[in-house]
Amino acid sequence: xxxVTQMEGPVTLSEEAFLTINCTYTAxxxxxxxxxVQYPGEGLQxxxxxxxxxxxxxxxxxxxxxxxxxxxxxxxxGSVQVSDSAVYFCALSETDTGNQFYFGTGTSxxxxx
Amino acid sequence: ETxxxxxxxxxxxxxxxxxxxxxxxxxxxxxxxWYKQSAKKPLELMFVYNFKEQTENNSVPSRFSPECPNSSHxxxxxxxxxxxxxxxxxCASSQGKSGSQETQYFGPGTRLLVL
Numbered sequence: 402x403x404x405v406t407q408m409e410g411p412v413t414l415s416e417e418a419f420l421t422i423n424c425t426y427t428a429x430x431x432x433x434x435x436x437x438v439q440y441p442g443e444g445l446q447x448x449x450x451x452x453x454x455x456x457x458x459x460x461x462x463x464x465x466x467x468x469x470x471x472x473x474x475x476x477x478x479g480s481v482q483v484s485d486s487a488v489y490f491c492a493l494s495e496t497d498t499g500n501q502f503y504f505g506t507g508t509s510x511x512x513x514x
Numbered sequence: 515e516t517x518x519x520x521x522x523x524x525x526x527x528x529x530x531x532x533x534x535x536x537x538x539x540x541x542x543x544x545x546x547x548w549y550k551q552s553a554k555k556p557l558e559l560m561f562v563y564n565f566k567e568q569t570e571n572n573s574v575p576s577r578f579s580p581e582c583p584n585s586s587h588x589x590x591x592x593x594x595x596x597x598x599x600x601x602x603x604x605c606a607s608s609q610g611k612s613g614s615q616e617t618q619y620f621g622p623g624t625r626l627l628v629l
Contacts, residue, residue, distance in 0.1 A: 437620070494616050
């Protein structure tokens with residue numbers, strides 16, 4: 402079945418450091434891939450998405466490229482800020498079973514000044 | 515008001531109480547979802563409604579009872595809960611078209627504490 406695996410946290414970085422959070426997936430069809438972010442005390446917010454192979458999603462300085470050959474969708478940011486401290490979730494949905502979403506377990510990021 | 519809203523944001527209830535969580539979406543979507551988020555556990559999908567019909571019920575105990583009166587509103591009725599049901603309950607919505615590339619949009623959640 403479909404699944405998402407993302408790197409375990411917690412991750413602690415200094416401000417302006419480079420961020421990578423790894424995400425790999427298993428899917429039977431042609432999924433869309435997502436990164437969601439959850440700030441403390443809030444729900445999940447869509448950060449970025451990619452709907453087909455080689456697409457790059459980007460938002461707020463974050464980027465992720467849909468890599469079919471490595472079944473990966475790693476999240477990157479060149480220079481993190483304290484305000485990026487949150488939990489990040491990788492997710493996928495299949496086109497032909499659109500109601501079924503699969504989430505990773507979440508990676509907690511703390512950025513220290 | 516835009517997006518997905520949930521009320522109440524915080525709820526404390528005893529094990530014998532009956533309460534309801536409400537979710538409303540203003541995005542014109544046709545699919546709505548309830549998730550449970552517990553500390554240090556993956557997000558758990560509880561229920562899915564598509565065009566007001568329940569399409570998923572992931573082995574959720576009967577003390578949780580969903581209701582979807584129309585495609586904009588979703589309720590979760592709670593009765594005789596257990597302390598282990600304490601969690602953040604998240605509502606989400608999506609377009610709900612089979613064969614389309616869906617994106618889910620989440621509400622802020624209801625933080626539930628069962629005493």
